[in-house]
Amino acid sequence: xxxxxxxxxxxxxxxxxxxxxxxxxxxxxxxxxxxxxxxxxxxxxxxxxxxxxxxxxxxxxxxxxxxxxxxxxxxxxxxxxxxxxxxxxxxxxxxxxxxxxxxxxxxxxxxxxxxxxxxxxxxxxxxxxxxxxxxxxxxxxxxxxxxxxxxxxxxxxxxxxxxxxxxxxxxxxxxxxxxxxxxxxxxxxxxxxxxxxxxxxxxxxxxxxxxxxxxxxxxxxxxxxxxxxxxxxxxxxxxxxxxxxxxxxxxxxxxxxxxxxxxxxxxxxxxxxxxxxxxxxxxxxxxxxxxxxxxxxxxxxxxxxxxxxxxx
Numbered sequence: 001x002x003x004x005x006x007x008x009x010x011x012x013x014x015x016x017x018x019x020x021x022x023x024x025x026x027x028x029x030x031x032x033x034x035x036x037x038x039x040x041x042x043x044x045x046x047x048x049x050x051x052x053x054x055x056x057x058x059x060x061x062x063x064x065x066x067x068x069x070x071x072x073x074x075x076x077x078x079x080x081x082x083x084x085x086x087x088x089x090x091x092x093x094x095x096x097x098x099x100x101x102x103x104x105x106x107x108x109x110x111x112x113x114x115x116x117x118x119x120x121x122x123x124x125x126x127x128x129x130x131x132x133x134x135x136x137x138x139x140x141x142x143x144x145x146x147x148x149x150x151x152x153x154x155x156x157x158x159x160x161x162x163x164x165x166x167x168x169x170x171x172x173x174x175x176x177x178x179x180x181x182x183x184x185x186x187x188x189x190x191x192x193x194x195x196x197x198x199x200x201x202x203x204x205x206x207x208x209x210x211x212x213x214x215x216x217x218x219x220x221x222x223x224x225x226x227x228x229x230x231x232x233x234x235x236x237x238x239x240x241x242x243x244x245x246x247x248x249x250x251x252x253x254x255x256x257x258x259x260x261x262x263x264x265x266x267x268x269x270x271x272x273x274x275x276x277x278x279x280x281x282x283x284x285x286x287x288x289x290x291x292x293x294x295x296x297x298x299x300x301x302x303x304x305x306x307x308x309x310x311x312x
Contacts, residue, residue, distance in 0.1 A: 021062055030063060033056050040056065057096060060096055063094045068116070071088070072122070075118070076132065082123070085118045087255075089251075090115035090116060090118060092113065094111055094113060096109070121244045121248075138207075142182035143182070143187065144246060147192070151246075155228060160238070198215060198217065202215040205219075209257065229241070
């Protein structure tokens with residue numbers, strides 16, 4: 001029986017060798033990456049190892065791209081595409097790892113499963129102009145751009161007078177390009193102030209999820225605390241988010257609302273996680289795709305990838 005399995009595996013691997021990588025499905029790509037990993041571990045010549053590593057990288061890149069497209073296609077065909085994307089939150093990915101033991105010098109290589117965040121901004125763009133809506137009101141995408149722009153002005157004014165002056169002089173045309181729809185959206189009086197943010201955020205989340213989605217003060221706090229990133233390249237560096245990264249923060253808030261949690265998972269250095277009580281959480285409502293429609297892995301419009309770091 002074991003011999004039969006080995007023969008079947010050998011036949012499968014031989015078939016993979018004969019295939020073009022662009023014709024492989026997700027399972028085949030994963031198997032092909034593991035096949036090249038085995039060959040890499042057995043190789044003695046540097047040029048052979050480089051060749052196998054390059055094939056692994058190509059298979060991993062293709063796997064991640066295909067997985068993203070299939071996931072986006074599944075979401076597009078769902079009754080509520082945005083809700084499904086937020087509920088899933090991630091899509092499956094692969095990554096190649098190489099670690100060297102500091103004591104022995106031994107190198108351990110692997111092809112590991114990983115999770116990559118679904119880009120809901122890209123999902124919206126891929127559905128623009130279609131007969132299905134990405135969100136309760138598709139204007140959320142434009143409203144998010146407007147609020148990000150206003151928050152960027154607030155932060156620049158608070159921490160960098162020079163950046164604020166340059167920001168206002170250029171009217172952000174170069175750094176915060178917005179659609180005309182976004183520019184025309186009225187988010188009310190002082191929408192980026194501490195008091196106005198709750199109202200502005202509720203406006204956008206309602207456009208995304210509907211009237212039943214309620215924003216709380218913890219959502220505003222999470223948005224503010226996660227908004228600015230450190231730029232380690234300069235001593236006083238501060239980085240403001242692009243629109244895609246800001247929308248990824250809104251996705252986190254939406255997930256908090258859909259899951260029914262009363263706050264955010266926070267890691268405290270040195271604190272035993274078992275000491276933090278785990279609240280009872282309702283599962284994110286499952287929004288199943290239409291079973292009559294088979295997902296088309298080809299996106300309907302160009303898609304911009306958001307890195308894990310930017311999204312998370």
